[in-house]
Amino acid sequence: MKLFQKIGIGVCIVGMIIAGIMFWLFQTESKEIQKISLQDIDMSQLRDGSYHGVYKTTLIEVEVKVMTKDCKIKEIDILKHNNGLGKDAEVIVEDMIKLNSDKVDTISGATYSSLVIQKAVNVALVKGMGKYE
Numbered sequence: 252m253k254l255f256q257k258i259g260i261g262v263c264i265v266g267m268i269i270a271g272i273m274f275w276l277f278q279t280e281s282k283e284i285q286k287i288s289l290q291d292i293d294m295s296q297l298r299d300g301s302y303h304g305v306y307k308t309t310l311i312e313v314e315v316k317v318m319t320k321d322c323k324i325k326e327i328d329i330l331k332h333n334n335g336l337g338k339d340a341e342v343i344v345e346d347m348i349k350l351n352s353d354k355v356d357t358i359s360g361a362t363y364s365s366l367v368i369q370k371a372v373n374v375a376l377v378k379g380m381g382k383y384e
Contacts, residue, residue, distance in 0.1 A: 276309060283308040284363050289353060289373045296380040297322045304375030310335060311367045315344075317375040324348050327372060337364025347372060 287306075297319050305314045314331035317324060327344040334340070340361035347355055353372045357365035 280308055280310045280363065284366055287366050287370050289369060290377050290382075292353060292373070292376045293380065294322045294351060297376065298379055298381065300379060302375040302378040304371040304373070304378070306367050306370040306374055307333075308363075308367060311337060311364055313364075313367045313371040315368070315371045315375055317372055317379065319376075319379050323351050324376075329368070332364070332368070334361075334364045337361040337367075340364035340368055343368055344372070 299320045300318075302317050302319070303315070304317060305312075307313070312331060312333040313329065316328045316330055318326040318328075324347060327347060329341055329344065332338070332341060338361070340358045341364075343355060343358050343365050347353055347369075353369050353376055355369070357369075
């Protein structure tokens with residue numbers, strides 16, 4: 252067998268292995284995203300303060316700081332957002348502040364990151380109610 256044929260076969264094999272790993276990662280991520288659930292937040296129970304929330308899946312990690320005052324979300328800082336193509340999801344916090352809720356529509360094209368950001372904010376708000384997951 253010629254050298255170029257061997258190289259071509261090797262490249263194809265490596266490509267198939269990489270494709271298999273990527274498929275497995277995306278399948279795993281999809282299953283983790285489907286399991287995300289947000290706890291109900293009673294905004295009247297929300298204490299003034301600054302609360303930290305973290306949530307991560309196989310491919311996405313989010314860390315937020317949520318500031319609350321007078322039973323309202325005043326500010327949400329995204330401290331960390333490790334993502335693939337989900338950077339656009341970060342604008343979701345504007346809707347959360349405007350609507351005073353973590354349950355807002357996801358950002359089209361960045362749905363998975365949107366959901367992980369929502370969950371991290373939800374974790375912080377649960378702490379703001381004096382409850383812990």
